[in-house]
Amino acid sequence: xxxxxxxxxxRRDQIAQLLxxxxxxxxxxxxxxxxxxxxxxxxxxxxxxxxxxxxRTYGGAVGDYNRRFDSFRERLxxxxxxKRRIAHAALDLIKPRMVVYLDGGTTVHAxxxxxxxxxxxxxxxxxxxxxxAERLSDIEGIELNVLAGQYLRRQAVILGAKxxxxxxxxxxxxxxxxxxxMTARGLWNTQxxxxxxxxxxxxxxxxxxxxxxASKLGASAPVFLxxxxxxxxxxxxxxxxxxxxxxxxxxxxxxxxx
Amino acid sequence: xxxxxxxxxxRRDQIAQLLxxxxxxxxxxxxxxxxxxxxxxxxxxxxxxxxxxxxRTYGGAVGDYNRRFDSFRERLxxxxxxKRRIAHAALDLIKPRMVVYLDGGTTVHAxxxxxxxxxxxxxxxxxxxxxxAERLSDIEGIELNVLAGQYLRRQAVILGAKxxxxxxxxxxxxxxxxxxxMTARGLWNTQxxxxxxxxxxxxxxxxxxxxxxASKLGASAPVFLxxxxxxxxxxxxxxxxxxxxxxxxxxxxxxxxx
DNA sequence: ATTTATATGATTGACTTCGATCATATAAAT
DNA sequence: ATTTATATGATCGAAGTCAATCATATAAAT
Numbered sequence: 001x002x003x004x005x006x007x008x009x010x011r012r013d014q015i016a017q018l019l020x021x022x023x024x025x026x027x028x029x030x031x032x033x034x035x036x037x038x039x040x041x042x043x044x045x046x047x048x049x050x051x052x053x054x055x056r057t058y059g060g061a062v063g064d065y066n067r068r069f070d071s072f073r074e075r076l077x078x079x080x081x082x083k084r085r086i087a088h089a090a091l092d093l094i095k096p097r098m099v100v101y102l103d104g105g106t107t108v109h110a111x112x113x114x115x116x117x118x119x120x121x122x123x124x125x126x127x128x129x130x131x132x133a134e135r136l137s138d139i140e141g142i143e144l145n146v147l148a149g150q151y152l153r154r155q156a157v158i159l160g161a162k163x164x165x166x167x168x169x170x171x172x173x174x175x176x177x178x179x180x181x182m183t184a185r186g187l188w189n190t191q192x193x194x195x196x197x198x199x200x201x202x203x204x205x206x207x208x209x210x211x212x213x214a215s216k217l218g219a220s221a222p223v224f225l226x227x228x229x230x231x232x233x234x235x236x237x238x239x240x241x242x243x244x245x246x247x248x249x250x251x252x253x254x255x256x257x258x
Numbered sequence: 259x260x261x262x263x264x265x266x267x268x269r270r271d272q273i274a275q276l277l278x279x280x281x282x283x284x285x286x287x288x289x290x291x292x293x294x295x296x297x298x299x300x301x302x303x304x305x306x307x308x309x310x311x312x313x314r315t316y317g318g319a320v321g322d323y324n325r326r327f328d329s330f331r332e333r334l335x336x337x338x339x340x341k342r343r344i345a346h347a348a349l350d351l352i353k354p355r356m357v358v359y360l361d362g363g364t365t366v367h368a369x370x371x372x373x374x375x376x377x378x379x380x381x382x383x384x385x386x387x388x389x390x391a392e393r394l395s396d397i398e399g400i401e402l403n404v405l406a407g408q409y410l411r412r413q414a415v416i417l418g419a420k421x422x423x424x425x426x427x428x429x430x431x432x433x434x435x436x437x438x439x440m441t442a443r444g445l446w447n448t449q450x451x452x453x454x455x456x457x458x459x460x461x462x463x464x465x466x467x468x469x470x471x472a473s474k475l476g477a478s479a480p481v482f483l484x485x486x487x488x489x490x491x492x493x494x495x496x497x498x499x500x501x502x503x504x505x506x507x508x509x510x511x512x513x514x515x516x
Numbered sequence: 517a518t519t520t521a522t523a524t525g526a527t528t529g530a531c532t533t534c535g536a537t538c539a540t541a542t543a544a545a546t
Numbered sequence: 547a548t549t550t551a552t553a554t555g556a557t558c559g560a561a562g563t564c565a566a567t568c569a570t571a572t573a574a575a576t
Contacts, residue, residue: 003523004573021331024282024313024320037525055282058317058532059563062282073279130388137411146416148406148424153395158404166406166424261553262543285533295555316562317533
């Protein structure tokens with residue numbers, strides 16, 4: 001029997017809501033909860049998928065509500081192995097009771113990943129990256145703080161003038177940064193606001209460490225960040241040979257290759 | 259054939275990673291991507307589910323990586339209808355170019371929901387609630403800012419001394435708050451640090467508005483927040499009769515019932 | 517009031533997935 | 547070197563899911 005359009009819409013909204021809450025629901029569950037037949041449930045799910053509200057699966061559907069950070073995640077996959085190795089080396093720098101700043105990039109996110117599964121405790125972690133925040137929140141022994149500022153969902157990062165102001169509220173023992181490019185002159189990044197925050201943090205940290213995988217060698221990025229003399233350590237999977245060939249020569253204690 | 263345990267573990271980690279990226283993958287896709295048989299894929303998925311890394315579905319699996327804010331979502335469902343009505347009434351208070359503060363509770367989240375689908379633009383929104391932040395980020399005409407501070411994932415909220423400091427970085431035209439209880443004396447909340455932030459914001463806003471559904475009438479909460487004379491408006495679904503019966507009497511222009 | 521359009525639920529056959537079982541290959545233990 | 551343990555892939559019957567089709571009831575249009 002035909003039914004008022006509003007009734008249909010309300011029901012589909014309810015299904016979308018249900019899926020936002022439960023992430024996944026089998027078809028039978030949808031039928032049971034709404035008291036509708038398989039056929040109607042199927043039709044509703046198909047319609048909702050057409051409107052990009054959910055994703056159908058064989059036997060049910062998943063909600064799209066939480067599909068954020070997608071572009072960030074894609075970048076996470078690049079050079080994932082090198083990033084993981086660098087991150088594990090970086091763990092050695094972190095000691096219990098430190099206040100550690102974790103930068104917004106994907107390489108530094110690997111450190112958060114490593115920290116989540118174990119490492120020195122207790123720790124105070126400060127970050128402007130919300131994926132890092134998610135990863136490390138509610139972990140025993142880690143107090144997680146975020147900076148203030150404008151939230152940019154695509155990059156999962158908090159930026160802006162207020163971010164710099166709030167970055168000054170802490171004193172860091174160690175700051176772990178990423179960068180988009182490294183050349184003989186130093187380290188570069190793509191966004192001016194990102195660099196602004198990084199420089200602000202660099203001024204109030206005891207130790208400044210950069211984690212940069214080899215793919216960033218010879219890459220180019222428009223905004224100059226810091227020169228080699230400004231940093232305490234570079235951790236990379238690029239070999240000393242390749243680095244010096246690119247004109248990057250650092251004292252032994254400032255370079256960790258892995 | 260038996261295979262080194264590390265190989266198995268690495269493969270399962272890879273599947274979990276893949277699911278974190280794609281949220282949902284059908285079994286056949288897992289087989290294809292890893293070059294393994296259905297049987298092995300099934301066994302891997304079962305093992306991963308046992309470790310609470312993923313959730314199995316009929317025909318595939320979904321990643322658990324993003325299942326956050328769950329307890330907050332549950333509270334969202336309570337009195338959902340009243341919250342929605344109150345939120346829609348609150349929309350009228352918001353005018354283009356305002357700087358609006360949105361509090362951490364579930365009632366205020368309904369305002370974010372309403373704002374997301376339409377309303378006055380442009381707006382500057384400031385919040386300490388990350389689910390509100392998610393909801394309103396990347397929306398044309400809305401600049402979304404978050405406060406600094408310690409991130410408490412269960413409540414999806416940012417709190418602490420630094421939160422108060424960063425709350426003072428803005429001047430608000432309008433602040434929308436929730437509360438856990440209302441009595442003749444005024445409004446109450448459960449957590450001292452939540453109240454601390456709310457009071458800080460209340461001091462730097464032109465207009466202080468509370469959105470409280472009827473279920474909070476007669477409820478009790480330990481921390482006193484503000485008395486009725488301190489606020490500019492109360493929006494509630496409780497009737498004037500019921501309110502006055504509870505000893506709450508407000509001037510007409512300060513009370514919106516819906 | 518009559519007609520038209522369509523939302524729903526039931527049915528059916530084709531297709532897919534599942535769990536159990538088994539043979540086999542290889543890592544780990546002895 | 548030999549034995550033991552187990553990870554893997556193949557197979558198969560059972561159970562579940564899907565898309566298509568159809569009759570029907572009711573909203574919307576006339």
